[in-house]
Amino acid sequence: MAMTNKLTITLLLLISIAFSHCLAFRVEVDAEEFEPTHHEGQQEGPGGGQGGGSGQGWEEEATNNPFYFGKERFRNWFQSNEGFVKLLPKFTQRSSSLFRGIENYRFMFMEMEPKTFFVPHHVDADYVSLVLQGSGVVSFVTDKAKESFQITKGDVVRVPSAVTHFYTNTNETVPLRLAKIVVPDNNPGHFEVFLPSRSQSKQSYFNGFTKDVLSASFNIPEELVERLITGFQQTREGVVRSVTPEQIKELSEHATSPSNKHKHKDDKDDKDTTRIFNPFNLFKQDPIYSNDLGNFHEANPKKFSQLQDIDIGVSWLNLKQGSLFLPQINSKSTFVVFVENGCARFEMASPSTFQGQQQQQQKWSGQGEEAEEEQEEETSGQVHKIVSRVCKGEVFVIPAGHPIVTVAPEQNLVAVGFGINAFNSTRTFLAGQENVLSNLDNVATRLTFGVGSKLADKLFSSQNYSHFAPMVRSQQSPEERKPPAFQSIFNFAGF
Structure with a gap:
């Protein structure tokens, strides 16, 4: 009986240790995945997001984010x-x-x-x-x-x-x-x-x-x-x-x-x-994109004569909590986005080198301001991952041609945008049922991404939503839906 009690106590201790390790690992992943939240009154840098993978501290990354x-x-x-x-x-x-x-x-x-x-x-x-x-x-x-x-x-x-x-x-x-x-x-x-x-x-x-x-x-x-x-x-x-x-x-x-x-x-x-x-009202026009997760109203200068001579479009985005406005690009419009309510996470791919990074590179290379124009023509092939948390009363700027996704992880989002150079601009989605990459044939997909025929067939055609989608996958394999196996704890304990 004493031996049995000792084994039971040992087992419980090992399970407890294993469980605490799992929790610690989970907290660490969450801390890396999401940006720190800034409360009013808390001192923060002039930026509000991350640059891409530079390994700098939060304040410096925020300072280098010009968007x-x-x-x-x-x-x-x-x-x-x-x-x-x-x-x-x-x-x-x-x-x-x-x-x-x-x-x-x-x-x-x-x-x-x-x-x-x-x-x-x-x-x-x-x-x-x-x-x-x-x-x-x-x-x-x-x-x-x-x-x-x-x-x-x-x-x-x-x-x-x-x-x-x-x-x-x-x-x-x-x-x-x-x-x-x-x-x-x-x-x-x-x-x-x-x-x-x-x-x-x-x-x-x-x-x-x-x-x-x-x-x-x-x-x-x-x-x-x-x-x-x-x-x-x-x-x-x-x-x-x-x-x-x-x-x-x-x-x-x-x-x-x-x-x-x-x-x-x-x-x-x-x-x-x-x-x-x-004046005219955006909501008296049908939304150009809409489903249960969000809607997007937009007035283009092609349709509204009030906007034609200054070539500006106006948009209004409602996005439900836990949803995202799927990745997209605007061909000519640079969007100035103002968050009216809630908070959003903007993720954007940018090959541009920011001003702070330019100055640091020039400092390291010993180049002066006269080299700025020449440096702008150079391409490193790197893509900077811009991740910014933008809340009520704040602005995010999306340059033309830059892939962008808008996420509402915490609460419902209301954001408005002014599209500069909107008359001949087109919006192209990179994901969803109507996305540009789904129109690649299988051969082009295999050659471009180096995948097999079966994967090429489903890579860009598995999303069931258009324009707005949930942040979690709508369909998972049976293996993905299973909870973590309890036996892994026993493996950690050595049984």
């Missing part, structure tokens, strides 16, 4: 209790060469608290806005007329350069949020905002004229001109201001729905102007 733009990258163009406008720096500040094709584009987003008014202004830039949340009114003022439109979640608003416009948040409880892509007219990547009236920290553009010229222009006394320049009310209010319910009613009284075919006059120029001003 990710965390919240700390934004600067406040304006902020008050009534709302804010945040602007992302020029994309070329993160990479000297990778984003040269989009150096004239800027990303910004704004939020207005309930019952607020964004004062009239114009910009020396064209831009496209997408309503992320809330409802309100956008108004355009020209020297011929005023056009006002009701806007709500999913509406796309085109604002032509130098057109005076203003916003009203008509909702009493929900902030109005808009994401914007901006295309400056004068200086690449730089634009100015012009206001006819004085605000808290910004002067009126009438300050740029002498009083006698303004007096003659408006045919008013110079005393009235002085009040026009300095402000009729010595206000400390900013560009976003609180308004009363009565004022909201008056501001939105003549606003029309974007769904209406609004016509103003028979004059052709007026028709064209109204057509550009008229």
Whole structure:
């Protein structure tokens, strides 16, 4: 009996040791597979993802990732209790060469608290806005007329350069949020905002004229001109201001729905102007990709005349937790993706050498800046694996031609995108039922990948889903479905 008890105790100890080793191994694999989570208030580097297999520490890898733009990258163009406008720096500040094709584009987003008014202004830039949340009114003022439109979640608003416009948040409880892509007219990547009236920290553009010229222009006394320049009310209010319910009613009284075919006059120029001003809603179009795991709405400039002359597409992605938007490439569009809700893991293949790596290579080789152009033409054959965790309020940029996959491992994802150079761009999927590689014949697949006939036949045709798929395999062999064999513990114990 004593011998039996000793054997039993020994066996239990060995099983316990083996089990703890298995747990330790599992934790180690998980730690390597997933990126560390950064909480608000926790200090982190300026990047948010990994470079590819360089063996560097997390902070250095994040710094060398030019595709990710965390919240700390934004600067406040304006902020008050009534709302804010945040602007992302020029994309070329993160990479000297990778984003040269989009150096004239800027990303910004704004939020207005309930019952607020964004004062009239114009910009020396064209831009496209997408309503992320809330409802309100956008108004355009020209020297011929005023056009006002009701806007709500999913509406796309085109604002032509130098057109005076203003916003009203008509909702009493929900902030109005808009994401914007901006295309400056004068200086690449730089634009100015012009206001006819004085605000808290910004002067009126009438300050740029002498009083006698303004007096003659408006045919008013110079005393009235002085009040026009300095402000009729010595206000400390900013560009976003609180308004009363009565004022909201008056501001939105003549606003029309974007769904209406609004016509103003028979004059052709007026028709064209109204057509550009008229917003449209992404969700009133059928999604171009959809199943139980996600849906993807997109407005292409080929279909929507408001977007044609600036060649920008607008998209909205909903992705269910535990799903992925299958690997794909965009032929010409560079996508600026803004996460509106949840978190995503972006995985991208890039042969590009980042700016930090370029500088390090030049340092090691003793080359200076004059060798940069020459180095850019060199190809090493290496593919960098970019893995970035991007959460609400953060941006990820996907260059044209780069294979990309979007994963929602933790929670449902809502992300919006602006496609630059979208008119002639095509999206090609690399996996799923409709993927480009499945159209290779067996001989080409065998020669390309060095596989046998049976494997070549199933390699790119085993996925049952199109466009959106679960993160776990939908079909497994009986051997893969079996739990880990318990006898392996006994083998570890020596029995």
